[in-house]
Amino acid sequence: MDRLILTDAQWAKMEPLCLGKQTDRGRSGKDNRLFIEAVLWIARTGSPWQDLPTYFGHWNSVYSRYRDWMKAGVFKRLFEAVSDEADMEYAMIDGTVVRVHRHGQGAKGGPRSQAIGRSVTGWSTKIIAMTDALGNLVRFTLIPGQHYDTVGVAPLLEPADFGALLADRAFDVHWIVDAIRAQGARVVIPQRKNRLDRRPFDKALFKARHLIENFFCKLKEFKRIATRSDKTDRSFAAMIHLVAAVINSR
Numbered sequence: 001m002d003r004l005i006l007t008d009a010q011w012a013k014m015e016p017l018c019l020g021k022q023t024d025r026g027r028s029g030k031d032n033r034l035f036i037e038a039v040l041w042i043a044r045t046g047s048p049w050q051d052l053p054t055y056f057g058h059w060n061s062v063y064s065r066y067r068d069w070m071k072a073g074v075f076k077r078l079f080e081a082v083s084d085e086a087d088m089e090y091a092m093i094d095g096t097v098v099r100v101h102r103h104g105q106g107a108k109g110g111p112r113s114q115a116i117g118r119s120v121t122g123w124s125t126k127i128i129a130m131t132d133a134l135g136n137l138v139r140f141t142l143i144p145g146q147h148y149d150t151v152g153v154a155p156l157l158e159p160a161d162f163g164a165l166l167a168d169r170a171f172d173v174h175w176i177v178d179a180i181r182a183q184g185a186r187v188v189i190p191q192r193k194n195r196l197d198r199r200p201f202d203k204a205l206f207k208a209r210h211l212i213e214n215f216f217c218k219l220k221e222f223k224r225i226a227t228r229s230d231k232t233d234r235s236f237a238a239m240i241h242l243v244a245a246v247i248n249s250r
Helices: 008-017 033-047 059-071 075-082 174-182 203-217 234-246
Strands: 093-099 117-119 123-132 137-144 164-166 186-188
Touching: 008 075, 008 234, 033 059, 033 093, 033 234, 059 075, 059 234, 075 234, 093 203, 123 203, 123 234, 164 203, 164 234, 174 186, 203 234
Parallel strands: 093 164, 164 186
Antiparallel strands: 093 123, 117 123, 123 137
């Protein structure tokens, strides 16, 4: 099978955190590395699980294993293990809209409970992300597509440790500015024209904000993320964590 994604260095960090190791109680996994490659194939191609090549095993077995790992929080732990220590000289926040495929609709509890909402582009989800000074993902939240980006910011700021926060003008709201200042960090956000309490603005540092845009471009190279097909927000978040682990450690 060509176009496998994981490097030996990435796998060396991931392997101790996988379920089904020889040292774990219960049944051992046949090939955890091949399983992760199977999930990355789904993420990269955007294909339904039923179209998974037989090289990776029976699709239903792989999907069931994916759900088990997702519920156990394994993919988030893999992301944390593979991602190098964040460079928090400054951080960046921004949001991107992801359209929801019809296969991604219909979860129990309705779309709102799964961070899906109807916007001008149809059913969609927003990924609100924080990256470090290198443009690597630190954390993210999912919100329904019709909401303002600022709705998903609070979980990104607490707790956080950065020297400055870069964001576009949409994030120039009082509570965000106050939260950044409360942490002793600089606010590098263009100001709205109607803002009365003007503040200094570092235009040179603000130019680095393109790095978070670059991250979103890399993330959306994986078609399963560019168009959401996961019905639950937990499953979609697991896909993002695994893909971001690969991006951060390239």
